[in-house]
Amino acid sequence: MTFAQNDYSTVARKYNSYSEVYEETSAVTVGGQTQTKTVSSEHDRIENRTALIYPSGKKLNYTRDELDRTKIMSETVGANNVSLVAQYAYNGYRIKQRKSGNGTQLDVEY
Numbered sequence: 001m002t003f004a005q006n007d008y009s010t011v012a013r014k015y016n017s018y019s020e021v022y023e024e025t026s027a028v029t030v031g032g033q034t035q036t037k038t039v040s041s042e043h044d045r046i047e048n049r050t051a052l053i054y055p056s057g058k059k060l061n062y063t064r065d066e067l068d069r070t071k072i073m074s075e076t077v078g079a080n081n082v083s084l085v086a087q088y089a090y091n092g093y094r095i096k097q098r099k100s101g102n103g104t105q106l107d108v109e110y
Contacts, residue, residue: 023040039055067093084101
């Protein structure tokens with residue numbers, strides 16, 4: 001899908017050559033006023049997502065391990081304010097543990 005529309009909103013997506021969405025723009029009309037917001041993504045040389053950039057300027061960063069699994073998710077607000085969102089540990093390709101930036105932890109057993 002590259003475009004969808006109804007009476008109140010539209011959504012447009014742009015894709016890269018690997019058929020991955022790299023930008024999504026939504027426009028919503030309420031009371032005659034239209035608000036448009038765009039979320040874009042960045043990818044590395046082998047097309048793993050490395051970041052999502054939100055309309056507010058907040059950036060969600062993805063750091064990968066040597067097997068291209070998400071290892072750390074961090075958030076950047078402004079120029080230098082980086083905070084941990086989540087850190088992952090794996091058993092093979094299954095998530096074994098997720099530590100959240102708020103101090104909570106999820107341990108998974110299979």
